Amino acid sequence: MAIILQYFLKHIWHKSKCLLLILLLPSQLFAQKKDTTKNLKEVKVSSSIPKLQGVTPSQSISSSDFDRYSALTVADAIRDFAGVNIKDYGGIGGIKTVSVRGFGANHTAILYDGVEINDAENGQIDLGKLNLNGVQQITLYNAQPDNILTPARSFASASVIAIKTIHPNLTADKPYQILLGLNGGSFGLLNPYLQWQQRLSNTWSFVVNSYLENANGHYKYKTNGDGTDTTQTRTNTDVSDQEVDGALYWAKNDSNKFNLHINYYNSDRGLPGAVIYYNPFSDERLWNRDVFLQSGYEHTWDDGIHLLLNTKLSQEYTHYTDKYFLNNSGGLNDQYTQREAYQSVALAYHLTSNWETSYAADVSFSKLDANLYNYAYPSRFTLLNALASKLTLNKWLFQGNLLNTYVTEQVRTGKPTPAETVFSPTLMVSFQPFNPNLQLRAFYKDSFREPTFDEQYYFAINNISRNIKPEYAKQYDLGITYRKAFSNWLDYVSFSIDGYYNMVTNKIVAIPNQNPVIASIINLGKVRIEGADISLKTQTKVSNGWREMLSVNYTYQYAVDVTNPNDSYYKQQIPYTPKNTLALNAGVDYNQMGLYYNQVLSSSRYFLSNSNSANYINGYGTADLSFIYKLTVGNKPLVLSAHADNLFNENYMIVRSFPMPGRSFLLSFQITI
Template sequence: MLLALLPFYAAAQQDTTKLRQVTISTSRAELLKSITPAQQLNSSQFIRYSAFNVADALRGFSGVNVKDYGGVGGLKTVSVRGLGANHTAVLLDGIQISDAENGQIDLGKFNLNNVQSITLFNGQSPDLLIPARSFASASVIAINTTKPALTSEKPYRITMGLIAGSFGLINPYLQWQQRLSNKWSFIVNTNTTNANGKYKYLTYNGSDYAEGERLGAAVRTQQVDGALYFNGNDSSKFNFRVNYYHADRGLPGAALLYVPPQQGQRLWNNDFFAQAGYQKKWDNGLRIMLNAKYANSYLHYLDPNFKNTLGYLDQQFRQHEYYQSAAVAYMLAKNWEISYAADIVINSMTANLPSFKYPTRTTVLNVIASNFKAGSFTLQGSLLNTNLVESVATGTTIPHRNVFSPTLVASFKLSEPLMLRAFYKSIFRVPTFNELYYNFITNTKLKPEFAHQYNVGAVYNKGLKGILDYITLTTDVYYNRVTDKIIYTPNVYAGSVFNIAKAEGLGADVGIRTEGKLGGAYKGIIAINYSYQRAMNISDPETSTYQNQLPYTPRHLLNVNAGVSKNGWGLYYNQMYSSLRFYNNNNSTATFDEYLPAYALADVSLIYKGKFSSLPVVLSAVVNNVFDQNYVVVRRYPMPGRSFRISFQITI
């Protein structure tokens, strides 16, 4: 039906003024000029990092640790600065994607075909006109989707592509952008992924290797996303988005030496959400923003070999979320802006489990914020109030919470290229529904986790003349102190959860980036990011685990990305290193099975952007894990060795 309407829309366009195109040949520093630490990748850079999904793209950021169960369909979550995935908010076009059941967003399910940019903010976004919910996390991953940019002369754009590769991967996708009038436009994206998920791996017993094959990991996903946009002449903007995601995944069991992994476990997801947003600004400095969202998520887990009286485990969960937000910002003076935002979120969950609690959680968030500039000095502060009430059908639940969370941010520009910055942020998170009510690990006595973040850093960003176009240096040193930290020791679907009284983290993020001319038409780029994370259990000096590194937190992370391009061709090399990690608090290296060894991964990508019969085309080839490194990210879930991926895309 949509394709049938395309000729009509093409003929119905109104004339617009045509602007002369200007091509800027000199590359510019892309670091965000943010008073809080920020890192960004845009759509043209994803291929440089051999990224297939959002989780892959985030691996190149400082301070980011991706927890990956392996394969095309394996769960992929992100922890920033050792605080855990539950302290990281994920925003899609400014509205949070949430999961009250487990609190962690699977970033592996977000395809990059409709993503314009990915930005990571430590602390929070420097913009004051954001929902109150965006102030309520230790870090924010902001995913901005592609917006239609069309004219009356070319009122539509259709992009088709196919990605294929190892593990039986086939991923066709389609994007249709359409201009309806001067003010209205829409975009529709659809993609499907199919893979058998098979790959060989090695298990190690300290002196011997045994080869195994990952089976029962086939994945089939379908996703449809549509968005309608309005841009008024009076600066008003409106958008409405609907999204549906379906996944059918096999979950192979843990890999044990000489023991074939258990097969047959499956996981089905059916997720739907609809969201809308409105923004308007006036010449007097007033800005408003309204957002609303409804989300419905269904999860079905089957283990046909579970050892219970039935001989199998069949569990189904459904979540509903209702969300509304209003925000206003006003310029009191040219150098002083204030804002207020209020959000309400209602989350509920049902399940087919006996004696399930059927929880409903209502959260009301209010925040006031201020941003003041005086010459080279900027001071920003916010105070968030979180009021949370929870009810269950039977039994006990957590008590009512009313918490105030302050944030203070300051920056000082010593000179044009050099800026100093610092922030303090207090934040907390309540246990998720799974942590509280899942029948195997029910623990309604879990306490909320409170985190205090301290950060001091510097940014040097200077444009250059000569061989190099610019150089960007960033350094941030941070200290995190957490009370009643919630520790979750993972399994493929369930695990153990408990509080530890105190934890602290001391770390540093260092980055350098530059681009330049290599001679002739060749251009080069190099970006290096290094992170040091010392995340410790400091609950009791008398215990053997005192000052031990927290589970699944490497002390050292390094990412090096380098490439060269010429006339539409680009060749890029990406190297990632992670130091050893522990899967529990014991921190023992006495035997091979007590820690996860360090590993280094290398990826290579080749891309060509050109024309075929006057139509823009993009071709790429990627080799992941070039040197066939044998490694694990989550204990007993081996990652794939060398793999390949090719893609073709054409735009009409």
């Protein structure tokens, strides 16, 4: 532990102590002048005191805070959350996936306005391609959302990241709002974006978000494995993305509303390869053409019955090439088309004023086509049924649900996975003992995940069959949360700590063969995860135009393989899981200006199961600095911002042999019409 503290203190104090002291100086030090009398204009002050968390741990970030964290994508926005580990392959085009509390990306559901972004092919959502344009709020729930009126899929994962988009809130006097913005900076980045909100009538409105992103992605990095200090340039990192997202809203009132979303995403990017023996060459390319259509309807009757309907149709086209890959075909030229139809129905009813129950049923059909020889062409039918209940008794809150999952598959060649029927219970409880600001909470959750199409069928050629079993996960959590508002110079303090114990059985892993392309996918055994998440957030009240804020998140994870005591890696840390992570964000506002500092520190990791020096990856500490200035020009709100990422030019890797960018700069301009 002493070594860990020494590591953190070294990075914080040797690189950022002066900056942090400036940011956290009390506003009163800047406000000390001779006593004078001035007539001040009336200023409306609103407090953003965090709500006491629900029965399960949750963390949120809103659109007003994205600039504070120098965030352009969902991956950037959530990287400071406690318990979150972003696996980043580097650069603008590098794939970014999330692990929460030691579970892999396949155990985290991504909800877009309540409907899951599903990927039956590989199960991992690239958070780097989820832009923040049009996003109002992102919330991470451990276990599941605390609202029991939700699709059954929301109960099925170990954790949930819920993305909520901006809804029009316009009046007849100003029936439209247009937002224009431009981001530009290092690595040839040019990113214009547009948001158009329109009120059509008292009940109808729409919002359209679109953006373009282009960058060459070239950045310098150092290689010093042999004691030298050689600088090279990362190549094949170019990106060309375009996205259009439109939403139509109808609302008779809060009890009767409808929405329709359509989204199109087009991407062409290079995939930077691993830097092995100082050879950074890569010619891998990835094209994505994704489109989805989703709708939602919500209605509440006078007798208390609450209905929620969600429908989604999606198609994802992926084209991957590597013309220098050594095979009989003269390279790889793989094309995949994934289609899914999804329908959800949920009903909730208050049996009494303090007792609510709900039922949700989801049905989905997924199919994957590919241009691979003798491919399985799998399809999957999934039916989920969830029964949930929530009961409040004085200071106690009890919540539980039982999820039934039925999965069956068909293939054109080979043997399909046997049908599965699984029951997954969840129990949650919270208690406010003697202070309404203090809450104790605990939960137990069962969940499982089916093997993805890639894990089960990608290499099932020439009638080679597999029988990969689902992963089963158990979670235990015990936590305490406290928040208090103050009447003095301090606005609020919010604090939470959670200890957890997780167990994964039948863990699915890929073992390389003599042919590195044809990996062996097997069920390994058991992984045990013990950890703690600690969060602190506070800010001062506005005084003479000044306001300071501080947020700190710390994560400890002991995640080890406990399959076989005879294995050399028994009770050793699983790959790419740091034991210690610390994220700090400090800022100061003065009138219309803001200066914010963000630092993420991660301890060392191992890229293979054996925790030895050959598999060791150094820890790292990166810092970002952001400056924001808000003004009004001709009654038009204008926002100017400047960001310096990796401020101290740290040379580091998150994934072995994939160096991350050094110092970079970003300038942003945004005007609202």
